[in-house]
Amino acid sequence: MNRTKVDEEEYWNSSKFKAFTFDDEDDELSQLKESKRAVNSLRDFVDDEDDDDLERVSWSGEPVGSISWSIKETAGNSGSSQEGREQLKSRNSFSTYAQLPKPSSTYSLSSFFRGRTRPGSFQSLSDALSDVPAKSYAPELGRPKGEYRDYSNDWSPSDTVRRLRKGKVCSLERFRSLQDKLQLLEEAVSMHDGNVITAVLIFLKRTLSKEILFRELEVRQVALRHLIHFLKEIGDQKLLFDLFRFLDRTEELALSHYREHLNIQDPEKRKEFLKTCIGLPFSAEDSAHIQDHYTLLERQIIIEANDRHLESAGQTEIFRKHPRKASILNMPLVTTLFYSCFYHYTEAEGTFSSPVNLKKTFKIPDKQYVLTALAARAKLRAWHDVDALFTTKNWLGYTKKRAPIGFHRVVEILHKNSAPVQVLQEYVNLVEDVDTKLNLATKFKCHDVVIDTCRDLKDRQQLLAYRSKVDKGSAEEEKIDAILNSSQIRWKN
Numbered sequence: 001m002n003r004t005k006v007d008e009e010e011y012w013n014s015s016k017f018k019a020f021t022f023d024d025e026d027d028e029l030s031q032l033k034e035s036k037r038a039v040n041s042l043r044d045f046v047d048d049e050d051d052d053d054l055e056r057v058s059w060s061g062e063p064v065g066s067i068s069w070s071i072k073e074t075a076g077n078s079g080s081s082q083e084g085r086e087q088l089k090s091r092n093s094f095s096t097y098a099q100l101p102k103p104s105s106t107y108s109l110s111s112f113f114r115g116r117t118r119p120g121s122f123q124s125l126s127d128a129l130s131d132v133p134a135k136s137y138a139p140e141l142g143r144p145k146g147e148y149r150d151y152s153n154d155w156s157p158s159d160t161v162r163r164l165r166k167g168k169v170c171s172l173e174r175f176r177s178l179q180d181k182l183q184l185l186e187e188a189v190s191m192h193d194g195n196v197i198t199a200v201l202i203f204l205k206r207t208l209s210k211e212i213l214f215r216e217l218e219v220r221q222v223a224l225r226h227l228i229h230f231l232k233e234i235g236d237q238k239l240l241f242d243l244f245r246f247l248d249r250t251e252e253l254a255l256s257h258y259r260e261h262l263n264i265q266d267p268e269k270r271k272e273f274l275k276t277c278i279g280l281p282f283s284a285e286d287s288a289h290i291q292d293h294y295t296l297l298e299r300q301i302i303i304e305a306n307d308r309h310l311e312s313a314g315q316t317e318i319f320r321k322h323p324r325k326a327s328i329l330n331m332p333l334v335t336t337l338f339y340s341c342f343y344h345y346t347e348a349e350g351t352f353s354s355p356v357n358l359k360k361t362f363k364i365p366d367k368q369y370v371l372t373a374l375a376a377r378a379k380l381r382a383w384h385d386v387d388a389l390f391t392t393k394n395w396l397g398y399t400k401k402r403a404p405i406g407f408h409r410v411v412e413i414l415h416k417n418s419a420p421v422q423v424l425q426e427y428v429n430l431v432e433d434v435d436t437k438l439n440l441a442t443k444f445k446c447h448d449v450v451i452d453t454c455r456d457l458k459d460r461q462q463l464l465a466y467r468s469k470v471d472k473g474s475a476e477e478e479k480i481d482a483i484l485n486s487s488q489i490r491w492k493n
Contacts, residue, residue, distance in 0.1 A: 425449050
């Protein structure tokens with residue numbers, strides 16, 4: 001700016017323009033024009049380069065369930081000089097928790113001085129002050145910098161909440177007493193807007209002591225649930241622990257503490273942390289899960305160290321043929337069981353990596369164990385192990401195949417792992433339901449099973465229909481012709 005401070009004062013004191021006031025009723029149109037010219041003359045005092053130096057304030061809201069937004073409170077008094085801008089920057093502002101991202105500006109004070117909004121902005125400052133008559137802007141701008149009024153001084157709690165809901169800028173700092181703050185919170189809750197409730201809670205969290213805040217929220221369950229959700233999202237575990245401790249919600253306190261293990265990457269440190277969680281006041285079922293989690297991670301650390309050594313030595317055949325693709329650490333129990341069945345299936349029960357040891361230690365059900373072991377051994381094409389998995393002996397010494405998961409599922413898994421037709425046919429024949437057996441045999445081209453089943457059912461029509469599906473001159477076609485020409489079979493009508 002080219003004018004000195006003395007020139008500015010002389011300009012304002014000796015200006016030929018007369019400011020517009022509400023008391024003047026004569027020739028109102030001509031006085032308004034004079035006021036507009038006074039406003040336009042202010043452009044000489046505001047440079048384009050100063051836009052970036054001005055404090056910019058905005059309020060943006062997002063859908064309920066996301067707290068990734070922030071609230072800024074604009075300072076009340078400001079001036080047209082650089083000193084006024086610095087004073088504006090130094091005043092208290094209302095901001096969200098430190099970890100939340102700072103929103104981009106939607107308008108600037110320089111745009112307001114020029115009497116126009118930014119292109120693409122959400123709203124102008126003049127829009128935010130829409131309840132003040134337009135003709136009062138010019139005389140307000142003509143006042144000295146210390147006389148700017150805070151337009152938010154007269155807003156009641158209900159007005160403030162409505163403005164927040166509409167996404168407009170407003171200050172919460174004027175609500176100083178506990179009664180006013182609680183009334184503001186109740187108005188926010190009555191609006192049923194999660195963003196507004198959380199905005200007010202952020203303000204209360206910053207301006208009230210923990211004891212008072214917790215005491216008042218204890219009888220306001222809606223606001224309490226919003227605060228708990230907000231603290232979980234921003235990761236303020238310390239305040240969340242204090243809140244649960246105050247509310248005597250011991251199980252939630254314990255679970256919140258247990259979730260901290262997710263932030264620990266080092267396996268040994270995570271194991272030690274889980275050990276401290278065992279004595280926390282969980283429910284009986286949750287306590288068992290915590291104990292199993294600790295035991296599983298302890299086992300995984302031992303297995304991982306041993307297998308890494310065996311793999312690097314290169315003397316174990318299974319690791320040479322099938323190198324490990326990932327670490328076993330922090331894997332779920334079922335994944336650990338599959339890993340054990342893949343690399344350590346024949347180990348004695350006394351070792352930590354034995355599948356049978358894992359089954360007994362963690363009380364894995366028979367169905368889950370058989371399903372996992374079948375998938376692992378079929379992937380290795382170890383058909384002898386698959387056969388042994390389903391073979392049982394009775395007290396007379398007779399062997400019998402039994403599948404707790406059903407042989408139809410066994411067939412599906414075997415086919416998925418490219419089992420030979422002979423293996424598939426053996427297990428398709430063990431399916432008890434005839435229709436299911438025929439569907440599986442047809443689907444996986446187990447011709448002998450289809451032919452023998454149709455013969456046993458004495459279904460000539462179905463056998464004739466299947467004859468057209470086999471290759472001409474094949475052994476299957478000859479077998480079908482022999483059965484059809486047999487005089488010993490009494491076919492169904």
